[in-house]
Amino acid sequence: MTDGPSYGFDTLQIHAGARPDPATGARNTPIYQTTAYVFRDAEHAAALFNLQEVGYIYSRLTNPTVAVLQERIATLEGGVGAVCCSSGHAAQIMALFPLMQPGMNVVASTRLYGGTITQFSQTIKRFGWEAKFVDFDDEDAVKAAIDDNTRAVFCEAIANPGGYITDLDAISAISDAVGIPLIVDNTSATPYLCRPIEHGATLVVHSTTKYLTGNGTVTGGCVVDSGKFDWTASDKFPSLSAPEPAYHGLKFAETFGPLAYTFHGIAIGLRDLGMTMNPQAAHYTLMGVETLSLRMQRHVENAQAVASWLEKNEHVEYVTYAGLESSPYNHRVEKICPKGAGGLFTFALKAGYEGCIKLVNSLEIFSHVANLGDTRSLVIHSASTTHRQLSPEQQEAAGAGPNVVRISIGIENAEDLIADLDQAIKTVSA
Ligand SMILES: *Cc1c(COP(=O)(O)O)cnc(C)c1O
Numbered sequence: 001m002t003d004g005p006s007y008g009f010d011t012l013q014i015h016a017g018a019r020p021d022p023a024t025g026a027r028n029t030p031i032y033q034t035t036a037y038v039f040r041d042a043e044h045a046a047a048l049f050n051l052q053e054v055g056y057i058y059s060r061l062t063n064p065t066v067a068v069l070q071e072r073i074a075t076l077e078g079g080v081g082a083v084c085c086s087s088g089h090a091a092q093i094m095a096l097f098p099l100m101q102p103g104m105n106v107v108a109s110t111r112l113y114g115g116t117i118t119q120f121s122q123t124i125k126r127f128g129w130e131a132k133f134v135d136f137d138d139e140d141a142v143k144a145a146i147d148d149n150t151r152a153v154f155c156e157a158i159a160n161p162g163g164y165i166t167d168l169d170a171i172s173a174i175s176d177a178v179g180i181p182l183i184v185d186n187t188s189a190t191p192y193l194c195r196p197i198e199h200g201a202t203l204v205v206h207s208t209t210k211y212l213t214g215n216g217t218v219t220g221g222c223v224v225d226s227g228k229f230d231w232t233a234s235d236k237f238p239s240l241s242a243p244e245p246a247y248h249g250l251k252f253a254e255t256f257g258p259l260a261y262t263f264h265g266i267a268i269g270l271r272d273l274g275m276t277m278n279p280q281a282a283h284y285t286l287m288g289v290e291t292l293s294l295r296m297q298r299h300v301e302n303a304q305a306v307a308s309w310l311e312k313n314e315h316v317e318y319v320t321y322a323g324l325e326s327s328p329y330n331h332r333v334e335k336i337c338p339k340g341a342g343g344l345f346t347f348a349l350k351a352g353y354e355g356c357i358k359l360v361n362s363l364e365i366f367s368h369v370a371n372l373g374d375t376r377s378l379v380i381h382s383a384s385t386t387h388r389q390l391s392p393e394q395q396e397a398a399g400a401g402p403n404v405v406r407i408s409i410g411i412e413n414a415e416d417l418i419a420d421l422d423q424a425i426k427t428v429s430a
Helices: 010-017 040-050 064-076 088-096 115-121 123-127 139-145 168-177 250-275 279-289 291-310 330-336 352-362 393-395 416-427
Strands: 081-085 107-108 130-134 150-156 181-186 202-209 220-225 315-321 344-349 376-378 405-408
Touching: 010 064, 010 291, 064 081, 064 220, 064 279, 064 315, 081 088, 081 130, 081 250, 088 115, 088 150, 088 181, 088 202, 088 220, 088 250, 107 115, 115 123, 115 130, 123 130, 130 139, 139 168, 150 168, 168 181, 220 250, 291 416, 344 352, 352 376, 352 405, 352 416
Parallel strands: 107 130, 107 150, 150 181, 181 202
Antiparallel strands: 081 220, 202 220, 315 344, 344 405, 376 405
16 A cells, blocks of 8 residues: 555554565565575675665565564654564664663663663663663653763653553653653553654654564564654764764765664664564564554553452552543543553552462463563562562562552453452452
8 A cells, every 4th residue: 555644543553564465466464584685686785785775685684574564663653764673672772772872871760661670770781871760750850860971761651560651742842952862662552542753752662572463472672763853963873973884984864864763773783783573573563563453442441441440449459550530640641642541550459469479379361471462461460570670669669569460451351350350359358
């Protein structure tokens, strides 16, 4: 199809980036299970290697199946381009890599996926990068944390695990004022519920492992570029603005304009870091994306029903779902994610740490796994699993205290999910 800007989300999630296979007419996107591509002749090969012509060289860099997914996600997010990666964590490193250098820092929200907090607070130090964590509800604290060495601001749209919604407009106003890109992890919201670029995000990252694939089959990640950031406005981003020695002094910003960041992600990022998505994974994720809006509608409907039920349960201390009127973030739903607050939230049991352990052992429909965004309902006790590497202070700040259980509401019948929670909570309090 020709990608008209007037097509709706449901149409784009099925068609954007795809066309019948030119060789066979295959209607579904074939899995191009190949590592290499035959050059027309030696001149063609040279032009490809010089980035003078766009085409396929080797599947560490580009692959036709992965390319369809890249275009699909970029379109749904309203970006100009995207680079898919082997996992969400790979996407985060890939997103930061063109921006950072030793001694530089990223200002990040305290409310992030547990693995991201570990990646940012520990592992990136080995690259000489630093993360400064601040409460993104405190705009003055965000401003104060940004210094001359800050190269990115990072947050999640709907933050995992607590259902916290970031005021993306307020944060992007701060990062814009100092000429620093805002990176938004949109994994929990998906572009169906939230479009961070419309709220000022420069880059959007995804763990496609979650809702985009939707059925818990493959890991993957994606970095989407808004194409809106001027990399030449300061000398802070030499990877994009200054001559690149590995490509005969080519300047990405000058040569590729709004696509500079995407081209850099492929020509330098994937080439040298090699965190490539394989075509099989892209195939599964393309199938998932086709039904994204339908699944998200049901995830939201079910989450709303289950959260409302839990909130009224006498054994439950509190529920953090932003779709509930009792949530301090309820007023942000309308502005940031008007189609709903997602399918992920936490609740606290009066029975504490031991009660939570008993609960996860007693649930039958809910699977106890370290994943989210599956068609199946999932549960995890963050303090004893995903967040166990964190200090008690970090756990509390991330909304993952000892008596807190995180649930990812699937697309089963809401009544069955409620009945399952009911029997498990009764077991805990018996
Ligand atoms: C899962 C997740 C990640 C990490 O993604 P992987 O695909 O597991 O590497 C990052 N951010 C969020 C919000 C996630 O849920």
